[in-house]
Amino acid sequence: MKTKFLSNILLTLIWIFLTGEYNFNNFLFGFVLSFIILWILSGVEDKGSKKYFKIVPRIVSFFFFFIWELTKANIQVAYEVITPNFNMEPGIVALPLDAKTDLEITLLANLITLTPGTLALDVSTDRSVLYVHGMYVMNKKEFIADIKQGFEKRLLEILR
Amino acid sequence: MTNDIIILPLVVHLFFSILLMFLWNKINLQKIVSIVGNAVALVVAIWAFVFVYNNGTHVVESGNWPAPFGIVFVGDMLAVTLVLLTAIAGFAVSIFSAISVIKARLRFGYFSVFHFLLLGLNGAFLTGDIFNLYVWFEIIIISSFVLISIGGERNQLEGAVKYFALNFFASMIFLTALGVLYGLVGTLNMADISLKIAEVENTTLVEISAVLFLVGFGIKSAIFPLYFWLPASYHTPPSAVSAIFAGLLTKVGVYALIRVFTLIYAEDSFLTVLLLTMAIMTIFSGGVGAIIQNNIKKVFMYFIICHIGFMIGGLALFTEVAMAGVIFYLIHDIIIKTNLFLMGGLIYRIKTTTNMKKLGGLYANYPKLSLLMAIPLFSLVGIPPLSGYWPKISLILASFNAEEYWLFGALIFGSLITLIVIAKLWAEVFWKDQPKINFPKKFIYFDQLRLGQKFTFVFPVAFLTFVTLYIGFGAEHIQQLSQRIATELMNNEMYINAVLKR
Amino acid sequence: MRTIILKSASSYLLPVLLLFSVFILLRGHYLPGGGFVGGLVASIAFVLDSFSNGLDKTKSVLKIHPGFLMPFGLAIAFLSGISPILFSDLPLMTGIWAEDPIPVIGAIGSALFFDLGVYLVVIGASLTIIFTISESV
C-alpha cells in the first residue's frame, strides 16, 4: 500500500518534470495518471520498491559522484583511442558477487559498464558471478578487488 | 440525418466492423450480425440513391470544413449508384459467406475484414479528395490481402504474394502521381484540382501525372500490360471472396480512372491514344486468355480483364454516348461478375472442383439450378435482351462515331470470344456427362446439405440473377441513369460547383 | 532472454515509458507528438517488457488481449467522429470543443478523444502483431 503510494508520487513528480508545469492541477492530473498506470501494471513484481524514500536522495548524491567517475573513464579511453599504439591488456574476468537482489546486481553491472575500461557481460544463472570484460586487466586479483571495494561496496551501502 | 445521408453507408460499415470485432469468438452471431449489417447498408444505400436521384449531387463536408480545406464526400449520381451496387453485391456475398466460408476463417475476423473492405469500396466511391481516395484504396487492399491469404494453402499464398507486391507497387505509383499533382497545384480536393490544373502551364507535367494515375489505377483495374498478375491471384481465395474481388475490386480501379479522367484531366490526344491502345489490347489479351483456360474460375478471371477493356475503351472515346455505355457496362459487370464467382462456389460445393475437364452432368442432375446459372452466363455474353447487351449498343455506336474502327473490331472480337467460350463452358460443365473422377469422401456436398442450407447457398445467386434480369429487361431505367451519369461526368462543372459551392 | 540486468531495468522502464507515451499523446495537439507516436511508444514499452520478462508475463500485466484494444480504440475514434451527427446534426468529424481550456492538455474536444482512439488502436495493433509473431516463433 505504502510502496504503491510512493511509486505513485514518484511517477507524479516525473510527470511534472516532463510537462514543466508546476501547479496543483498538473500535480493532480499526474497523480491520477500515475495511479492508472500503476493500477494497470499492478501485476509487475516490484521487489525493492519499499525503499523508495531512502533510495531517491541517495541516487541523487550518487549521481554526482558517478559523473566524476565517468569523466575519468572517458579520459582514459580517449587516451587509448587517440594514441597510435594500444597499451591495454584486455580480458574477461569472473567477479564474485555480494550483491544479491535484482536491483543491486543491475545497478552494479550498469555502473561497471559505464566506468573506465570495463564492460559487464553477463551474470551467472545462479547470480553468484558477474563476468566483466576489462581493458586493463593487468592483475586479475587487483582488478576484482578494485571493483569490489569501489563500486560494489559503495552501492550496497546505499542500497542496504 | 439527411445532411449526412450519403456517408451513412460508411458509418454503417464501420460500425459493424467494430461491432463484429467485439463479437470475436461468437461465429454464429457474427454471421447474423454481418447479414443484418449488409441489409442495413443496402437500405441506407437505396435511401442515399433515391435522395441523390431526387435532389441532385449532395456534398458532405467532414469536420464542417469547407472544400477545399477539409475532406468532402461527394454523392453524385455515379457515386451513389456504385454505392448501391456495392451494397447489393455485399448483401449477396455476406449471405454466401455465412454458408460457404469455413469456420476456421470466420474465427479470425473474416466478417469484420469483409465490412472493412466494403467500407473501403464505399469510401473510394464517395470521396472527393484525391489523397483520401488513396487511403480508401489502402483499406481496400489490406482487407483484400487479409481475405486472400488467411488460412492460406499453397495456392492462396502464392497468389497473395504476387497480389501484395503488385498492389503495393500500384499504390506507390498512385502516391507518386499524387505527389506530382500536389507539387503542381497545392491542393488535394479533386474539384479544386480540376480548376487549378487548368492553370498549370507545363502540360507535359500534367500529362505525366495523368500517366502515373493511369498506371497506378490500371494495375488495380487489370489493364494491358499491367494485369498479368491478376489471373493467378483472384481465383485462389474462397469463392465468396473472389466474388467481391471480381465484382468490385477491379471496378474500383475503373471508377478511379473514370473519375480522374473526367474530372481532373481535360481531353488530351496523347492520353486518348494511350487509353485506346491499352483498351484494345486488354480486350484482345483477356479474350485470348479466356479461350485456353480449363478452370471456370480462371475463365471468368480473363473475362474480367477482357470486359475491363470494354469500359476503358469507352472511357477513351470520351463522348457522352460512350460514357453512358461505360456506366451501363459497369453496372452490369459488377453484378454479373460477383454472381459468376458465387456460381463458381456453388459448382464447387456440388462437385468439389471447378475444372471443366472434371465437371459435367450438371444439367441432367440439377436442371433448375443450371437454368438459373444460364441467365448470368448469357447475360455475360450479352445475349439480348439480357443485361450485357445494352451497353454494347452505346459502345459500338460511339466507336463508330469516333471512327475508332479498331476499337469497334475489338468490341466485336471480345463479344464473340465471350460467346464462344461461354457456350463451350456450358457444353462442358452442364451438358457433358460427368467424367469419372475420384470424388473426395471428406467433403460436405451440396446434396448433403439441409434444405435451409441449400436455400442459403442458392439465394445469393438467385438474388443477383434477379438483379441482372432487372438490368436487362429494365434497361430503360438503367440507360436513363447511365445517360444522366454520363452527362454529369462530361460536364464536370456540375460536380465542381456542387463541391466548391460556387 | 534470461538476464537479470535487462529484466530489472525494464521493470523500472515500463511505467516511465507509459507515462511518457501519455505525455506524447496529450501534447500532440500543440507540439510534435500525438496518438500515433504515443501509441508506438507505449507499445514499444510493452514489447521491451515482453523481451525481458517473457510474453506471458507481459500479457498478464496487460490483463486483456491487446487485440481488444483495437475495436475499443476504433470505437472511441468512431464515436468522436459521429457524435456531431448524432448530437448536433453537424457533418461527420466536426470538432466539438469545451468552452474553457484546461491546464496541461489545453482545449478539451472531440479531437482529443479521436487521438486517444488512435493511441489505443496503435497499441492494440502493434502489440497484436508483435505478440502473435513472438508466439508463433
Added chain:
Amino acid sequence: MEIILAIITGVLYASGIYMILRRSMVKLILGIILLGNGVNLLIFLLGRITKGEPPIIDSAKKVLEGVYADPIPQALILTAIVISFGLQAFAIILVKRTYKVLKTDDLDQLNTTDEDS
C-alpha cells in the same frame, strides 16, 4: 539541396525496384520498404522544403506567420508511413508464412497458380 534530394529519391526508387525484381522474398520486402521511403521523400520534396521552420504555432501566438514548412505533405506522409507500416508488417508475416508452407524463398517457385488446375 533539392537537387541532391531529387537524386537520392531517384536512387531510392531505383533501389526499391531493383530489390523488388530479385527472386528472394526477403529482398522483395526490403525493396518495398525502400520504394516506400522513396515515395515519401518525393512527396516531401514536391511539397517544397523549408529548413528549420516547423508548422507549429508559437505558444504565444494564435496564427502561424512568416516562413513555415507546408504542413500538408507532412500530414500526408505521416498517413502514408503508418499505412505502409501496416502493409509491411503484413507482408513480412506473409513471407514467413509462405516460406513455411512452400519451403522456398524463391519467388520463381511461386508460379503454380498460373498453371492449369
Added chain:
Amino acid sequence: MIDILIYITSSLGALFVLLAAIGTLRMPDQYLRISVNTKAATLGVGLLLISAAFFFLETSVTTRVLAVIIFILITAPVGAHLIGRTSYFLGNKLWGKSITDDLKDKYNKSTHELRGHEEKDENEEESEPKS
C-alpha cells in the same frame, strides 16, 4: 557566462562523441568497441544535451534533458551488456593480445545458462543452477 558554459559543454560533448566514433572504428575486437562507445557516447551526448539545457534555461527543458540523460544512463549499459553477451554467443573471438577469458566454456550451448565461478567444472552435474 551561459555562453561560455555552452562552449565548454558542447565542445567536450562533441569531443567525446568523436572519440567514441574513432574508438569504435579503431578498437580491435567487439568487446573493446562496445566498451569504448558506451562510455564515450553516453558522456558526450549527455554533455551536448546539457548545453541545450544551458541554452534554453527553462525548467521544462532542463527536466526533459535530465530525463533523456537518465534514460541513456539506464539503457546504454543494458544494451551494451546484451550485445556484449550476444557477441560471445556468436563466438566472436577476443583480441589476440587479451590475457584472460574466464567466460570460456561457462555457457551451456543449448540453454544459454551460465555457470558461476565457484563451481568446479568436474561436478557440474550435481549443481544444477537454480532459476
Added chain:
Amino acid sequence: MNVHDFLYYIILPILSISSLLVFVRFFKGPSIVDRVVALDLLITISIGIIAIYSILNDKPTFLDISLVLALIAFLGTVAFAYYLEKRNKND
C-alpha cells in the same frame, strides 16, 4: 564567433564526421554485432545532433524527439540481441 556560429560551424560538423566514422564501422562489420553497435552509436550521436539543432533553431521541442530516439534505439539493440541469441540457440 557567437554561440550559434560555433555550434553550426564546429560542433555540428564534428558530430557529422563522427557519424560518418561510425558508419564506416557499420560498413566494415565484420560481425553483425559491430553493425548493431554502430547503429546504436549512430542513434546516440543523432541525439546529440538533435540537441545542437534544437539550440540552433531555438526549438526546445525537438528534444522530445531525442527521447523517442533514445528509447527506440534501445529497443532495437534488445531486439537484435534477442534475435541473435535465438538464432544461435537454434543452430
Added chain:
Amino acid sequence: MLGAVLLGFLFSLFLVFAGSYFRGKLAVLSSLVPLSLFIYFLTFLPEIADGKVIYENYEWIPSFGVNLSFTLDGLALLFALMITGVGSLVFLYTSAYLKDHKYLDRFYGYLSMFMAAMLGLVLSDNIMSLFIFWELTSISSFYLIGFNNDKADSRKSALTALGITGIGGLLLLGGAVLLGEVAGTYRISEMVMMRDVITDSSHYLLILLLIFGAAFTKSAQFPFHFWLPGAMKAPTPVSTYLHSATMVKAGVYLLFRMTPILNGDEIWHTILIVVGAVTMVYSAIHIIFRTDLKGILAYSTISALGILVFLIGIGTQAALVAAAVFIVVHALYKASLFLITGIIDHETGTRDVTQLSGLRKVLLPVAIAGFIAALISGGVPPTLGFVGKDLIYEATLHFKDAAIFLTVLAILTKILLFYGGFVAGVKPFMGKLPQKFEKLHLPSPLMWMPPLIMTLAGIVFGIFPGLIETAFAKPIAMTQVIEFEEFHLKLWHGFNSVLGLSAITITLGAILYFTLKPKHNLENAIAKLDKIAPKDLTLKLSEGFAEFSRLWTNFFQTGYLRHYISTIVLFLILLLGYLIFSDFSLSIDYSSLTELTVYEISILLMLLMGVLYTVFTKSRLAAVAALGVVGLSFSLLFLFYSAPDLAMTQFSVDTLTVILFVLVLYKLPKYLKLSDTGVRIKHGVLSISFGILITLLILKVLNEPKNTEISEFYAENAYTLAHGKNIVNVILVDFRGIDTMIEISVLIVAALGVFGLLKLRLKTRDKK
C-alpha cells in the same frame, strides 16, 4: 402481334420450369400453340392481300430507340405463316417421334422459344429488336442442336453453329447500330424513306458488309455453310424446322427486308449474285457425293438458300417474286423430306441411302409423300415446284448481260436438286424390300400425316398458284420493289423458252437419277477434298488461333512476379521517358533552392550508403540493420526540414519494422544468388532508368510555381478554429481526420491479418 410473339415465350418458360410435372402429357396439346397462331395469322390474309400493312408499336427502351415495333406485310406474313404452319406440323410430328423421351417437355420448351423468336424476327419493324430476336434464334437453336447433349458430336455441332451464327449476330449488331445511326431511326419502315441518305453515306459499304456477313452466316452461304450439315446432328424435328424451313431463311429474310433500303448500288447485286451462285452450285454438286439422307438434304438446302440469295441479288421484280415463291416451295418439300427421312431413320435405324429400298411396301403413305415431295423438288408439273422453277428461269433470263451464264448455273443447280430430291424422296421406297425391313410397321399417323399434308399442299398451290400470288407474291412485290408492275402466277404459260428449259432440267435430272447411284466410294472420294474445304480450313484456323492464344497468354502470364513488375516498369519508363524528353528543358532556379550544409551532406551520405548497402549486402541481417540506418537518416532529414512529427514517426515505425523483421528473419533461409548476371544487369538498367526519370520529374516539378492557398488557410485557422497549434496534428485529427480514421483501420486489418495468418494454421495443425 406482341401477344403472338409473347405466347411462344411464355409457353416456353412454362414448359422449361413446370414441364417436368407433366411428363410429356402435354405433347400433342402443345401443337395447339403454333396452330392457333397459324390461324391467327391466316385471319390477316385478306387485309394483306389488299395491300395493307399493319403496324404495332410498344415502347420498350426508348433511350436506345429500341422498341417493340411490329409490321405485318406480305413478307412478314409469308414467313409468319410458314413458321407457324410448319411449326404446327413439326410439333405434332415430334410428339410421336420423341415419344417417351425423358426431356420431351424441355424440347417443346426450346422449340416454342425458337418459334417465338423467329416470329419476333420476321415481325419486327425495329432493327434492334430484330437483332434481339435474331440472337434468340441462335441461342434456342444452340439448345436444340445440342439437345442430345450427352453426345460429344452434338455438343460440338451446337458450338460450331453458335460460333458461326454468333459472328453473324455481332456483325448484324454492328450493321444495325450503324444503319440506325445513319438513318436516324431504328425503324425499318422509316429507313426505307432514308434510302438515298443511306446509300450515299460513307458508311454504306461497311453497313452492307456487316449485313451481308450476318445474312450469309445465318443462311449458310459459302464459305460459312459448313455449320449446317453438322447441325443436322440434331433430332429430325429440329433439322426440319430450323435448318430447312425457318431459321436458315432468316438471313434470306434479312436480305429481303433490306432490299428496298440497301439495294442501291451495283455492289449489292454483285456480291449477292456471286455468293448465291457459288453456294448453290457448290453445294448442289456436293449432293452427288452423299449417301446419308440427311447429308443429301443438308446440301440441297444450302443450295436452295444459295438460289434465294442469288435471286435477291438479281433483285428484279421477277426475281423477288421467284424468291418468294421458292421460299414456299422449298419449305413444303424440304420439310417433308426431312420428316420422311426422320420416319425412315426412326423405323429402320439407318439413313444410309445405299441400304434403303422397297420401303413403299411397309410405309406406303410415307412413300406417297416422298414421291410428291420429290416431284415438287424437281419442279415437275403440276406442283408448285414447277411454278417456282419457271419463275427462277424467268428471272435469270432477263438479267442484263449475264443472262445466259446465270441461267446455265440455275439449270445446273436445278438438275442436281432434282436428283437430290429423288434420291431422298423416291429411292428408299423403290426396288426390293430387304428382308430385315419386312417386319416394319407404319408409325403413328402423327408422324406420317404432316409430310403428307405439306406435299399435298404443294400440289394444291401448284394447281392454284393464284393463292400464293394474292396472298404473298403481290404484297411482297409491292412493298419490296420500287416500281411495281402487274403480274400473274400461272402453272401454264404456254410454249416458250422457259418451258423448254424446264423440260431440259427434268429430263437431265431424271437421266442423272437413273444412271448415278449413290455410292460410298464417291463419298470417300470427296472426303479427300475436305482438307481444302472451308470447314477444315476454319477448324485449322481455330486450332491455330487457340495455339496462338496459348502462346500469347503464356508469353505474358509467365507466373514470375518479376516479369510482371518489370513489364510495368518498362511500360512506365517508356511513357515517362517519352513525355519527359518530348520537351526536355531543365533550367533550375538555383536561388529558390535551400542551401547545402556539411551536416546535411553527411546525413545524406549516410542515407545513400545505407540504401546501397541494403541493396548489395549478402547478409540479410546486415540489410535489416542498414535499413535502420536509412530510417535514422530519414528522420534526421525530416527534422532538419521542419517536420518533427515525421521524424518521430518515421523513426519509431522504422524501428518497429526492423524488430518485426528480426523476429521472423531466422525462420527464413539465407540469401542465395538466384539471378544470373545478365538478369541483374537487365534489372539494373531498368531500375536506374526509372530512378533517373523520377529525379528529372522532381526537378521539373520543382521548377513550377506552387499554390499555397490551402496551407495558408491551415496556418491561419488551426488555432482559432481547430484549437490546436501543431498544424500537422490538427490536420491529422481534424481537417483530414477521415484519413486518420481509415489509416488506423488499415492498421487494425493488418493486425487481424497477421493474427489470422499465423494462428489459423496453428489451429488446423493442432487438429491433425
